[in-house]
Amino acid sequence: MHRSAPHPVMAPVLAPVMALALLLPAGCASLPEGGSRQAKIDEAAVMERSAAVAQSFQGKLQAQLVAALQEGGPVQAIGVCKDAAPQIAAAESAASGAQVSRVAERNRNPAGGLTEEMRPYYARLAEAPLVDGRPATALWRSGTGAAERINVLRAIPMxxxxxxxxxxxxLSPDVAELLHALYPADRATGFAPGELRGAMLVSWPVKMFE
Ligand code: HEC
Known part of the structure; x- marks a missing residue:
């Protein structure tokens, strides 16, 4: 008989609770115990799929690079690398659902610098670019809620x-000249074999693995 009547106590009790929820940063409101915020995901699956994406990117780029070097020499190959690398990255991103790019501390492509967030992981790869003969990797999560991502860096040794x-x-003078013309702020020379030249960044929405 009284069921549909509004409960007189409800509004005054809820109002302060809701006001408090609004003051808390998004993602923390329902999680009093802090550290347990992240849902468990299968990191081995993330690593496996990231390695596949990185290898696909590198295989395609390497094939075009080597073909261009053989056909037209390094000056022609620079142009191929400049156009092909972003195109392959875009295609791999569309096919996988990840964001695929190359980054480096001493970068050539000005879009490929490090963010503050990735710096410690990159530094770890730089200490040992190869582990048991395979490219070193690092994995971390970033962002919150629907924007949360899981990121994998994979070393590209020189x-x-x-x-x-x-x-x-x-570098030969013609290579140095063209690189300088295309990339006036180029920092990607002077590397010795075995050093960390850069890294593949494969960044997934966490919800793809939940
Ligand atoms: C013919 C010249 C040429 C050769 C050979 C070459 N690269 Fe590059 N590399 C470039 C150019 C040009 C770019 C910038 C591409 C762009 O604009 O995205 C680049 C960019 C990169 C980047 C992305 C980070 C950055 O500095 O912008 C990495 C990593 C890289 N190269 C690694 C390698 C490795 C490893 C090899 C050998 C397997 C190699 N490159 C061989 C010309 C070359």
Missing amino acids: QDKPCSTCHGTN
Whole structure:
């Protein structure tokens, strides 16, 4: 008989609770115990899919790079690298659902610098770019709620051939000139084999693994 009548006590009790919820940062309101905020996800699956995406990117780019070097030499290959790398990254991103890019502390492409967030992970890769003969990796989560991401960095070690032609210590004058013209702020020369040249960044929405 009285069921549909509004409960007189409800409004005054709820109002302060809701006001408090609004003051808390998003994502923390319903989680009093802090550290347990992150849902568990299968990190091995993330690593496996990230490695597949990174290898696909690198395989395609390397094939175009080597073909261009053989056909037209390094000056032609620089142009191929400049156009192909962003295109392959965009295609791999669309196909996988991840954001795929290359980053470096000493970068050539000005869009490929490090963010503050990735710096400690990159530094760890730089200490040992290869682990048991395989590229070192680092994984971390960032963001909150629907924007939460899981990120994987995968080392790209410097090799002598073919990398030294365009990233080494002794560039030919025509290569150096073209690189300077295309990338006036180029920092990606002077590398020795075995050093960390850069890293693949594969960044997924966490919800893809929940
Ligand atoms: C023919 C010249 C050439 C060769 C050879 C070459 N690169 Fe590059 N590399 C470039 C250019 C040009 C860019 C910038 C591409 C862009 O604009 O996105 C680049 C960018 C990169 C980047 C992205 C980060 C940055 O500095 O912008 C990495 C990592 C990289 N190269 C690694 C390598 C490795 C490893 C090798 C050997 C397997 C190699 N490169 C061989 C020309 C070359």
